[in-house]
Amino acid sequence: MSIEIRHRWTNAVILRDESATTMREALTRAIAAKPNLREALTRAIAAKPNLRGANLRGANLGGADLGGANLYGANLYGANLGGADLGGADLGGADLRGANLGGADLGGADLRGANLGGADLGGANLYGANLYGANLGGADLGGADLGGADLRGANLGDADWGAIEEDICDVLSAAPAEVPGLLAALRAGRVDGSAYQGDCACLVGTIANVRGCLYTQIPGITPDSSRPAERFFLAIRKGDTPATNPIAALAEAWIEGFMLSNPLPHANGGES
Numbered sequence: 001m002s003i004e005i006r007h008r009w010t011n012a013v014i015l016r017d018e019s020a021t022t023m024r025e026a027l028t029r030a031i032a033a034k035p036n037l038r039e040a041l042t043r044a045i046a047a048k049p050n051l052r053g054a055n056l057r058g059a060n061l062g063g064a065d066l067g068g069a070n071l072y073g074a075n076l077y078g079a080n081l082g083g084a085d086l087g088g089a090d091l092g093g094a095d096l097r098g099a100n101l102g103g104a105d106l107g108g109a110d111l112r113g114a115n116l117g118g119a120d121l122g123g124a125n126l127y128g129a130n131l132y133g134a135n136l137g138g139a140d141l142g143g144a145d146l147g148g149a150d151l152r153g154a155n156l157g158d159a160d161w162g163a164i165e166e167d168i169c170d171v172l173s174a175a176p177a178e179v180p181g182l183l184a185a186l187r188a189g190r191v192d193g194s195a196y197q198g199d200c201a202c203l204v205g206t207i208a209n210v211r212g213c214l215y216t217q218i219p220g221i222t223p224d225s226s227r228p229a230e231r232f233f234l235a236i237r238k239g240d241t242p243a244t245n246p247i248a249a250l251a252e253a254w255i256e257g258f259m260l261s262n263p264l265p266h267a268n269g270g271e272s
Contacts, residue, residue: 052073053072053075054071054074057076062081066081066084069086069089072090073092073093077095079099079100082100082120083102084101085105086106087125089106099120102124104124107126112133116134116136117136119140121136122142124144127146133153138157138160141160146247149235151235152246156246172258175211179258181207181210182203186251190238191236192238201215203229236248
C-alpha cells in the first residue's frame, strides 16, 4: 500500500511512503527523518486520520491549521507549534514538553493530563481550555489568556508569568488599604475575573467593592481588560478559592507578599 500527501495547489506529491499501511505510520516515519512537514501534516490532520499517540517529536508545525485535531496522547516533545491553530483540539495526555506554543490558539482545547513542562505558551490563547491535571511546571505563560480555563489539579510550579505579578502589584499599590479586603474576598470565593460589578467581581471590581465606590472611581487605576493583571484574574471564577484553583492560590501568594512588603499602620488602614 502507498500513502501519499499532495500539495494543495500544484497537486505535487510532498510525502510518499510505499510500505505504510496507515497515515499514522507514514507520518511517524517521515518525522523521524526530520523534514519540514508543516503542510503535509496540516493536510493529513485535516483529513481526520487517527493520530492518537502519534510520534510527532520535533515536528515543525508553526502556523499550521490543526483546529479540532485528534492528537490525544501524541508525542509533540520539542515541536514547533508557534502561532498554530489548535482550537478545540484533543491533546489530552499529549507530551508537549519544551514545545513552542507561543501565540498559538488553544481556545477550548482538551489538554487534560498533558505534559507542558517547560513549554513556551507566551501570548497563547487558552481561553476555555481544559487543563485539568496538566503539568505546566516551568512553562512560559507570560501574556497567555487563561480566561475560563479549567486548571484544577494543574501543576504551575516555577511557571514564568512574565510581567503579571508586577502589574498586579501596581494595581495593589494604588489601593493598599483595600488589599486585606481583596484577600478576604479571594479566600471566600467572591472573586469573578469576568465581571467588573456585582458581589463577585474582578481584581479592580473587588477593590471597588471593598472601598464602596464604582470601579471607575479608583484614583490611579484605569479599568483595562487587556492589562496583564486583569487577564490573569479571568482564570478565577465565582466560588474559586486558593484551595480549589491554582491561579487563585498564586494570586493569594502574590497578595500576601505585597502585604508583607507594604505593611499598613493598622489592618484597616488607620493611623497609630
